[in-house]
Amino acid sequence: MTRKHILHMLTPLRHMSPFDVNMALDAGFDAVIPYTGVSLGEVTGLVQDAIFSRPPDAGADTGIFIAGKDALLALDMLEAARKAMVPPFRISVFADPAGSFTTAAAMVAKVEKAMDTHFQRSLRGTRMAIFGATGVVGFCAAVIAAREGAEVTLVGHDGLRRVKDIADAVRSRFEVEVAAADGSTEAGKRAQLDAAEVILSAAKAGVQVISQAQLQAAGGLLIAADVNAVPPAGVEGLPVNADAEPLKEAGGVGIGPLAIGNVKYKVESGLFKRMIESTKAVTFDFQDAFSLAREKAR
Numbered sequence: 521m522t523r524k525h526i527l528h529m530l531t532p533l534r535h536m537s538p539f540d541v542n543m544a545l546d547a548g549f550d551a552v553i554p555y556t557g558v559s560l561g562e563v564t565g566l567v568q569d570a571i572f573s574r575p576p577d578a579g580a581d582t583g584i585f586i587a588g589k590d591a592l593l594a595l596d597m598l599e600a601a602r603k604a605m606v607p608p609f610r611i612s613v614f615a616d617p618a619g620s621f622t623t624a625a626a627m628v629a630k631v632e633k634a635m636d637t638h639f640q641r642s643l644r645g646t647r648m649a650i651f652g653a654t655g656v657v658g659f660c661a662a663v664i665a666a667r668e669g670a671e672v673t674l675v676g677h678d679g680l681r682r683v684k685d686i687a688d689a690v691r692s693r694f695e696v697e698v699a700a701a702d703g704s705t706e707a708g709k710r711a712q713l714d715a716a717e718v719i720l721s722a723a724k725a726g727v728q729v730i731s732q733a734q735l736q737a738a739g740g741l742l743i744a745a746d747v748n749a750v751p752p753a754g755v756e757g758l759p760v761n762a763d764a765e766p767l768k769e770a771g772g773v774g775i776g777p778l779a780i781g782n783v784k785y786k787v788e789s790g791l792f793k794r795m796i797e798s799t800k801a802v803t804f805d806f807q808d809a810f811s812l813a814r815e816k817a818r
């Protein structure tokens with residue numbers, strides 16, 4: 521008997537993301553069921569309800585997807601789901617809150633590829649400034665890049681305090697160092713742009729965070745990458761489909777949101793397909809997303 525591939529999609533928010541629903545069905549799941557307003561404490565019960573309804577050998581045909589808009593909560597929910605398994609009853613789990621794990625993975629992988637192709641360098645020791653760092657995509661990009669050895673600075677658009685708190689959380693949770701800086705003033709922002717070799721713009725959709733004039737002031741810029749696909753661009757003058765093309769006015773190359781989105785799409789779809797095709801239960805977080813993004817960014 522061929523069993524149906526079922527995906528239970530959990531979010532602490534009021535709505536499950538239509539983007540993720542479409543992605544899961546297009547990847548091949550037979551049914552996707554959203555559960556909204558799910559608290560951390562409810563994960564164990566939902567997972568155990570799902571695992572015991574099918575025989576252990578059907579575990580790999582049942583999946584849990586964890587959404588939301590908070591990377592740390594999503595990782596806590598993933599861990600709770602993992603701990604809820606009762607061997608030999610196990611099911612697959614994939615966390616990607618607000619698409620952030622796959623988007624950040626794609627962004628960092630594209631930057632890594634461009635560093636290698638254009639500058640014959642790796643991320644290790646690269647000075648990287650992240651704008652929009654209090655968002656879930658910026659946060660996750662910071663963790664991935666720092667784990668690869670980049671010297672990451674989180675630039676706060678409303679002062680130092682929130683990015684400093686996030687840097688502390690990154691240190692205690694992931695045991696990597698990231699710096700925090702105040703980018704709320706013109707001078708503060710320019711200082712960070714001037715010091716950076718790589719700029720990641722991960723700010724809210726439709727918000728320009730770096731102007732042409734500010735970009736030109738970035739003395740040693742190698743790469744500027746922007747994930748915002750909604751006009752105006754996060755980095756003024758950076759075309760949405762730029763794929764490591766030279767930046768006209770500033771030095772270095774630019775990577776736009778559609779080039780990043782192309783890899784992100786393949787990674788999210790690819791991880792859903794791996795859940796479906798695997799004969800054993802699998803668990804995917806941002807590191808798995810980054811491993812696949814590296815393959816897709818080649």
Ligand SMILES: NC(=O)c1ccc[n+]([C@@H]2O[C@H](COP(=O)([O-])OP(=O)(O)OC[C@H]3O[C@@H](n4cnc5c(N)ncnc54)[C@H](OP(=O)(O)O)[C@@H]3O)[C@@H](O)[C@H]2O)c1
Pocket residue numbers: 618619620623651652653654655656657658677678722723724725726727729747748749777778780781782784
């Ligand atoms: N290309 C792709 O494939 C792809 C896929 C997914 C997402 N995205 C894009 O990735 C970006 C980040 O997503 P997200 O979910 O992390 O977004 P988000 O939560 O809406 O916001 C990201 C960041 O933008 C900051 N921000 C808000 N208003 C600002 C302003 N006026 N000036 C400077 N910064 C401001 C936020 O600060 P606060 O904390 O103060 O709000 C936060 O740090 C979005 O543009 C999203 O559309 C792209």
